Amino acid sequence: MKLHHFAHSSASYRVRMVLALKQIEISYVTVDMPAQEQTRLPFAALNPQRMVPCLELDDGRVIPQSLAIIDYLEGLVPEPSVYPADPVLRSQALALALFIGSETAPLQTRLVRRILAESFGFDEAADQRWITTWIRRGLEHANAFLAASDHAGTFTFGETPGIADIFIVPQLRNAARFGVATDDLTELNRLDAVAKAHPALAKAHPDAWL
Ligand SMILES: N[C@@H](CCC(=O)N[C@@H](CS)C(=O)NCC(=O)O)C(=O)O
Missing domain, CATH: 1.20.1050.10 (Glutathione S-transferase Yfyf (Class Pi); Chain A, domain 2)
Known part of the structure; x- marks a missing residue:
């Protein structure tokens, strides 16, 4: 798996926290936002919304949106859960x-x-x-x-x-x-x-x- 992200992006930061909490090791690809890389190919083809973060799975499928990515990671590695039990x-x-x-x-x-x-x-x-x-x-x-x-x-x-x-x-x-x-x-x-x-x-x- 690869996380396309940018250091200062707060939505990317959310996903990085969950990866660290669940101790999931993946690759990271920086999308240079000040250089507008998110608006150009190849990233724009990966995520038509042209936003980071975007998770690229090993089979080539992609999951954009931090909450959706976090939800996927929660399913993959349920513990520690990011959700209260109640x-x-x-x-x-x-x-x-x-x-x-x-x-x-x-x-x-x-x-x-x-x-x-x-x-x-x-x-x-x-x-x-x-x-x-x-x-x-x-x-x-x-x-x-x-x-x-x-x-x-x-x-x-x-x-x-x-x-x-x-x-x-x-x-x-x-x-x-x-x-x-x-x-x-x-x-x-x-x-x-x-x-x-x-x-x-x-x-x-x-x-x-x-
Ligand atoms: N709702 C999205 C928001 C993602 C988002 O806003 N990403 C910003 C960086 S934090 C972005 O890529 N913006 C593109 C731009 O401003 O051109 C999520 O939670 O992933």
Whole structure:
């Protein structure tokens, strides 16, 4: 198996975390996003959506979309599971992942920001306001949801990193990168501290892939 990814891509970071947690050894192929490699052949033929991450199986079939790739990896190597055993907690953890994966991260892609700059006249200041607005909003919602739910454990829904953590951690890194204040988001700050100390999560961190 090969993971087509990019170090700074938060969706790639999610998949790298799951590979590290499940100790799955595969090959990694860097897609140079600043050079727009994702928009050109051969990558564009592999994933018509022109986005990383994309998992290429040994038989040539491909799985795009981080959540779909994680779901495949969960089936392949069920332990440690990224899902809580309790059905309600499992769905809540997934909902939290979607707060980030569906409502927050998509607004920050290079593609969206490029279109805002080229077609809507966004300059650097507007770009910064745009990105910080959406990061802050997504993290605030995640923090409030966690504060109100009866989750427990070192990580959001247990003693080991799970699907919610896997989506939140890269978004916290983006917050730091783009100067978004998160001091008041106590649930998330607690998670950030334990995530930084976790060896498998550290192995997947963008800095380890530059
Ligand atoms: N929903 C997708 C999002 C993937 C995504 O947004 N990938 C970004 C990098 S983090 C990308 O490839 N963007 C292409 C571009 O901006 O041109 C997933 O979870 O895999």
